Amino acid sequence: MSGVLVALDGPGGAGKSSMTRQLFDALTGAGLPVLATTEPSRTELGELARHGTDTYRGLAYACLIAADRYHHLDSEITPALQAGRLVLCDRYIASSLVLQRLDGVPLEFLRHLAAHVPPPDMQIILTADPGLLRQRLDERGTHSRYERDLSSCRREHELYAETARLLREDGVYLLHVDTSTVSPAELTAELAVQITALWQRR
Ligand SMILES: Nc1ncnc2c1ncn2[C@@H]1O[C@H](COP(=O)(O)OP(=O)(O)OP(=O)(O)O)[C@@H](O)[C@H]1O
Numbered sequence: 001m002s003g004v005l006v007a008l009d010g011p012g013g014a015g016k017s018s019m020t021r022q023l024f025d026a027l028t029g030a031g032l033p034v035l036a037t038t039e040p041s042r043t044e045l046g047e048l049a050r051h052g053t054d055t056y057r058g059l060a061y062a063c064l065i066a067a068d069r070y071h072h073l074d075s076e077i078t079p080a081l082q083a084g085r086l087v088l089c090d091r092y093i094a095s096s097l098v099l100q101r102l103d104g105v106p107l108e109f110l111r112h113l114a115a116h117v118p119p120p121d122m123q124i125i126l127t128a129d130p131g132l133l134r135q136r137l138d139e140r141g142t143h144s145r146y147e148r149d150l151s152s153c154r155r156e157h158e159l160y161a162e163t164a165r166l167l168r169e170d171g172v173y174l175l176h177v178d179t180s181t182v183s184p185a186e187l188t189a190e191l192a193v194q195i196t197a198l199w200q201r202r
């Protein structure tokens with residue numbers, strides 16, 4: 001039996017990590033065999049990518065992120081899917097199609113790098129108004145140079161909207177969710193219903 005891959009992406013501060021944890025708790029509690037994971041991965045290569053945003057940029061960083069994704073697929077995601085598990089991945093291809101473009105990497109090159117990456121069975125894009133994202137990041141603290149100022153929040157927000165359109169055109173099942181108007185608990189419940197329905201249809 002094959003598993004299901006759900007990717008959560010969206011601008012910094014949209015709530016990807018919080019929602020991944022809440023969905024893990026809700027879906028595990030409902031008896032589903034969930035693996036929650038993240039990109040960059042928790043491997044040595046992933047840690048290099050996660051902590052290397054001030055050292056590596058542009059094409060080189062895009063290749064580092066892509067290498068980590070292929071290694072993550074080989075070492076963790078594909079075995080879990082083959083074992084019939086539900087994989088929740090905090091950041092996946094959509095993050096590259098946005099963040100690496102913020103670095104000036106051409107879309108065509110990024111698509112080429114992702115040519116052998118399996119698309120998720122469900123792509124969730126969490127979003128919120130850029131001003132609110134900025135406020136959340138200022139309160140929580142930023143994680144990287146991509147979260148520096150309001151103008152980068154705005155550009156990231158626009159690129160996620162464009163990326164959502166591109167992924168839909170490619171046939172990816174995509175939910176684009178605004179987190180500014182719904183409470184985290186309501187959102188978790190709503191997304192857990194959608195994921196459970198997908199799980200039952202697999
Ligand atoms: N739906 C929400 N409503 C209000 N605050 C939220 C919501 N989701 C997340 N937050 C808060 O916003 C901050 C950022 O959340 P989180 O770290 O989950 O975002 P993220 O998308 O994973 O960010 P990053 O890309 O920087 O890792 C945290 O302080 C979190 O508590």
Ligand SMILES: Cc1cn([C@H]2C[C@H](O)[C@@H](COP(=O)(O)O)O2)c(=O)[nH]c1=O
Binds near residue numbers: 039099146
């Ligand atoms: C998957 C992915 C990640 N990144 C970068 C962006 C951030 O600097 C870190 C992730 O940290 P966060 O706590 O989740 O914000 O990795 C990237 O540039 N491209 C990617 O595809």
